[in-house]
Amino acid sequence: METYWLRSLGLTAVAMSTLLSGPAIAEQVQISAFAPWEAEGKVYSVGPAEKQFIGVFEGIVYVEKREGEFDTAILVCPTTQELNTESNKTTASGRCHIVATRGNVFGRFSCTGDPGYCDGRFEITGGTDEFEGISGGGDMRIRITLSATMRDAVSGELVAEAKGLAIWPNLTYSLPSGR
Amino acid sequence: MRSSNPHSHHRCVKRGRLAFRLVILWVGFLGVASNAFADGSMRCGVHLISKGALQEEVLAKCGQPYSASGAYWLYRIGQTVYRVQFNSLGEVRRIKAEIRF
Numbered sequence: 001m002e003t004y005w006l007r008s009l010g011l012t013a014v015a016m017s018t019l020l021s022g023p024a025i026a027e028q029v030q031i032s033a034f035a036p037w038e039a040e041g042k043v044y045s046v047g048p049a050e051k052q053f054i055g056v057f058e059g060i061v062y063v064e065k066r067e068g069e070f071d072t073a074i075l076v077c078p079t080t081q082e083l084n085t086e087s088n089k090t091t092a093s094g095r096c097h098i099v100a101t102r103g104n105v106f107g108r109f110s111c112t113g114d115p116g117y118c119d120g121r122f123e124i125t126g127g128t129d130e131f132e133g134i135s136g137g138g139d140m141r142i143r144i145t146l147s148a149t150m151r152d153a154v155s156g157e158l159v160a161e162a163k164g165l166a167i168w169p170n171l172t173y174s175l176p177s178g179r
Numbered sequence: 180m181r182s183s184n185p186h187s188h189h190r191c192v193k194r195g196r197l198a199f200r201l202v203i204l205w206v207g208f209l210g211v212a213s214n215a216f217a218d219g220s221m222r223c224g225v226h227l228i229s230k231g232a233l234q235e236e237v238l239a240k241c242g243q244p245y246s247a248s249g250a251y252w253l254y255r256i257g258q259t260v261y262r263v264q265f266n267s268l269g270e271v272r273r274i275k276a277e278i279r280f
Contacts, residue, residue, distance in 0.1 A: 099277045101248035
């Protein structure tokens with residue numbers, strides 16, 4: 001009889017611990033990072049007072065605390081940026097490929113601003129290898145000298161000298177547990 | 180000595196054009212084949228690194244990686260970034276060209 005009660009108690013304990021633990025929760029990581037980058041592409045006239053840049057932003061990601069998976073990752077973002085030379089407003093959007101040591105991370109961004117800077121959001125859309133299932137995002141600030149070049153560019157002109165900085169003050173991401 | 184028959188001369192020209200086209204096709208095929216070969220291997224100078232190579236061998240032939248984390252090493256060779264993955268025995272498990280600038 002005593003053995004029966006002990007067995008029942010043991011089974012109940014196992015069942016309770018399984019129920020209470022629930023699904024594994026992914027760990028969330030928050031980093032502050034920046035990436036000096038260069039733009040290369042072409043500028044086109046797309047309206048009476050509108051210019052459009054189509055090209056690529058390339059750079060290296062540095063994490064402020066010099067740690068984590070994204071430190072010194074290579075960043076490549078095919079991007080389009082539009083500038084209204086009358087209202088002096090600019091918008092940009094792009095997709096990004098981050099080549100980190102343990103795998104690839106993909107994301108998208110969009111921002112609006114004045115010439116010289118653009119504020120918006122960055123969203124992580126997926127990853128490969130060790131980053132499979134990654135998700136997250138955060139604010140993104142872009143500083144770039146592209147607008148001045150765009151303003152004076154002849155339609156179809158090649159731009160290869162624009163330099164800038166992408167900043168993620170609080171990028172948060174999580175990976176499925178077990179990774 | 181040139182053939183005096185105009186039909187024979189025409190046939191010769193046609194054969195020459197056909198041979199030229201075949202050479203072009205062959206060169207194109209070789210180009211595709213060499214690209215396929217390049218996937219899964221990495222050339223460091225005169226050395227070729229492929230699956231099964233040891234970590235020490237990769238270091239000796241390619242130098243320090245651009246970045247390393249656990250079993251993954253990144254190399255930037257010329258305009259291409261390669262990710263080299265090692266297995267638990269320290270042998271190359273996979274080499275993948277990730278991006279070309």
